[in-house]
Amino acid sequence: MNSSTHQDSLHDAYTKNFISFSLGCFINVVNGAFVYIYFKNQVFQRDPRYVLYIHLVINDMILLTLSVLLQIIMYTTALRFTPCCILMFILIPTSKISPLNLAAMAVERYIAVCRPLHHAQICTVQRAYALIALIWGVSVTPFFTDLFILLATQPPSFFSRPIICYPSYVFNTPYHKTHSVVVQVLRFSFVFLTLIITYLKIFCAARAASGSNQASARNARNTILLHGVQLLICMLSYISPFINIILVAISPRNTTKILFGSFLLTGVLPRLLSPLIYGVRDKKFSSHIRLHFCRKCHSSVEKRVNRTGPRRRSKREFD
Numbered sequence: 604m605n606s607s608t609h610q611d612s613l614h615d616a617y618t619k620n621f622i623s624f625s626l627g628c629f630i631n632v633v634n635g636a637f638v639y640i641y642f643k644n645q646v647f648q649r650d651p652r653y654v655l656y657i658h659l660v661i662n663d664m665i666l667l668t669l670s671v672l673l674q675i676i677m678y679t680t681a682l683r684f685t686p687c688c689i690l691m692f693i694l695i696p697t698s699k700i701s702p703l704n705l706a707a708m709a710v711e712r713y714i715a716v717c718r719p720l721h722h723a724q725i726c727t728v729q730r731a732y733a734l735i736a737l738i739w740g741v742s743v744t745p746f747f748t749d750l751f752i753l754l755a756t757q758p759p760s761f762f763s764r765p766i767i768c769y770p771s772y773v774f775n776t777p778y779h780k781t782h783s784v785v786v787q788v789l790r791f792s793f794v795f796l797t798l799i800i801t802y803l804k805i806f807c808a809a810r811a812a813s814g815s816n817q818a819s820a821r822n823a824r825n826t827i828l829l830h831g832v833q834l835l836i837c838m839l840s841y842i843s844p845f846i847n848i849i850l851v852a853i854s855p856r857n858t859t860k861i862l863f864g865s866f867l868l869t870g871v872l873p874r875l876l877s878p879l880i881y882g883v884r885d886k887k888f889s890s891h892i893r894l895h896f897c898r899k900c901h902s903s904v905e906k907r908v909n910r911t912g913p914r915r916r917s918k919r920e921f922d
Contacts, residue, residue: 651731681765696742
């Protein structure tokens with residue numbers, strides 16, 4: 604996120620906020636279409652695969668909305684600790700959920716391909732919701748740890764003055780940095796190993812399978828490979844500060860442009876990956892979307908014809 608707002612002119616600030624807001628609205632509209640189709644058709648709500656997928660989409664929508672909102676707030680007003688803490692209470696966990704959700708989706712695909720006889724018993728909708736609750740619990744816990752460290756290390760004046768509402772500025776003690784590194788390494792090591800193991804298992808199953816089973820295993824293998832690609836893109840948000848430091852050192856005059864470009868590439872545009880990678884590739888989802896919106900277009904055309912038809916007939920009778 605662009606934290607050097609004081610270096611921007613009014614025109615630059617307006618342009619950046621307009622771009623962020625426009626992209627955020629567009630991406631949320633695309634994601635919202637998949638959420639609407641999910642809740643419109645109960646066939647998706649009975650499948651744990653789609654329960655995990657739509658949770659990923661909703662999480663991305665929340666994360667994107669709060670990220671853009673926080674950027675606009677930073678350009679317009681200074682927040683005090685309490686409202687900033689409320690925003691970060693939602694923003695920080697949602698930024699950590701996506702990798703864990705990807706791992707859960709990979710495990711579900713592994714069970715569907717390598718343990719098909721046990722898939723219906725193991726992967727149920729109730730267990731999917733329980734897993735989502737566990738993911739939220741694991742993601743929220745580090746925030747409270749950071750908050751307790753802050754309360755123990757900062758003077759009382761810190762909590763009453765305006766602050767730059769950005770996690771690296773609020774949680775900036777050496778204890779926070781150590782805690783952040785440990786949590787990130789553990790989280791991404793777990794997710795990375797989960798993706799690698801499930802991919803290799805499904806790859807072996809695809810080679811041993813034949814016919815329709817081989818096609819199913821191949822599709823699951825490609826899906827998990829895309830999980831890995833999305834995980835790497837999620838990791839960009841963690842290595843982007845180091846890249847920003849290098850780029851700013853090379854070109855200090857373009858500091859705000861570098862930070863804003865990094866925010867778009869690592870914070871905004873990746874939120875469009877979930878519908879493109881999973882929703883568009885999924886035949887069931889894409890067919891329901893085409894069917895629903897084509898039906899809407901057809902009904903709107905019929906309404907226009909019905910409105911204009913009587914006028915044309917009356918004109919002919921008059922002639």
